[in-house]
Amino acid sequence: MEQATGRSVFVTGGNRGIGLATARRFAAAGDRVTVTYRGEEPPPASASASAELLAVRCDVTDSQQVDLAFKVAEAAHGPVTVLVANAGTTQDRLLVRMTEEDFTSVVDTNLTGAFRVVRRAVRGMLGAGHGRIVLISSTAALHGAAGQTNYAASKAGLVGFARSLTHELGPRDITCNVVAPGLTETDMSRALTEEQRANLLRQTPAGRLARPEEVADAVAFLVGAGYVRGAVIPVDGGAGLGH
Ligand code: NDP
Numbered sequence: 001m002e003q004a005t006g007r008s009v010f011v012t013g014g015n016r017g018i019g020l021a022t023a024r025r026f027a028a029a030g031d032r033v034t035v036t037y038r039g040e041e042p043p044p045a046s047a048s049a050s051a052e053l054l055a056v057r058c059d060v061t062d063s064q065q066v067d068l069a070f071k072v073a074e075a076a077h078g079p080v081t082v083l084v085a086n087a088g089t090t091q092d093r094l095l096v097r098m099t100e101e102d103f104t105s106v107v108d109t110n111l112t113g114a115f116r117v118v119r120r121a122v123r124g125m126l127g128a129g130h131g132r133i134v135l136i137s138s139t140a141a142l143h144g145a146a147g148q149t150n151y152a153a154s155k156a157g158l159v160g161f162a163r164s165l166t167h168e169l170g171p172r173d174i175t176c177n178v179v180a181p182g183l184t185e186t187d188m189s190r191a192l193t194e195e196q197r198a199n200l201l202r203q204t205p206a207g208r209l210a211r212p213e214e215v216a217d218a219v220a221f222l223v224g225a226g227y228v229r230g231a232v233i234p235v236d237g238g239a240g241l242g243h
Contacts, residue, residue, distance in 0.1 A: 006031060006032060037056075
């Protein structure tokens with residue numbers, strides 16, 4: 001078990017999948033963790049994840065809901081000094097069939113949503129004099145994927161966003177890094193067909209999907225590594241061999 005650190009941590013989309021695994025990891029280390037959810041609340045703490053998470057309803061496409069969620073987190077835990085912008089969605093279609101709404105709605109959640117939460121979090125981080133931000137992108141940002149022009153563009157946008165923020169906020173001890181998971185065992189990947197899954201696994205030296213906890217490992221590393229900035233860490237079982 002890591003040493004308790006007692007930081008105020010905020011994870012968007014922390015009710016399931018990668019967000020929940022990440023939130024539980026910080027909570028197990030003694031941090032005070034707020035998770036946001038849109039639909040269902042996170043499951044109650046189990047014996048293996050004994051620390052409670054503070055759950056707040058928040059749709060990241062709505063700035064007012066983002067502001068309110070931060071107010072709740074700050075009132076309970078103090079200024080947020082660790083932010084994991086994880087909430088994300090897909091709307092896969094080949095470009096010829098993709099509507100403008102398919103494109104803009106995915107960008108609004110994945111990219112503009114991250115902008116909304118980061119902008120709100122940075123206020124408190126500037127006051128606190130430090131901050132750690134991790135954005136959850138995807139290997140689709142690095143390699144592209146047929147049917148995912150909207151998703152890949154939104155996730156690639158996070159890289160430029162993180163690197164620009166690194167220039168803006170570096171001297172204030174606020175870091176911003178990106179984790180780019182490959183296919184991970186969550187509800188999102190369960191939507192793939194067997195054929196899509198088999199194709200992806202053929203290109204993955206690990207020969208299996210990532211577990212959400214393995215993505216959380218990379219997030220925790222980046223939060224602890226104050227001199228790593230503007231980095232993109234693939235967690236893809238070797239599929240991109242580091243890229
Ligand atoms: P899930 O589908 O299991 O979870 C998605 C999470 O995002 C849920 O908590 C969901 O909330 C939340 N969310 C979606 N839209 C919004 C919104 N508008 N406002 C607030 N919350 C929202 O996916 P994963 O855990 O797999 O995905 C987590 C992140 O990892 C995403 O950014 C995804 O793109 C990325 N990723 C996932 C990969 C995979 O293979 N699973 C691979 C690469 C990247 P709710 O439950 O309330 O709807």
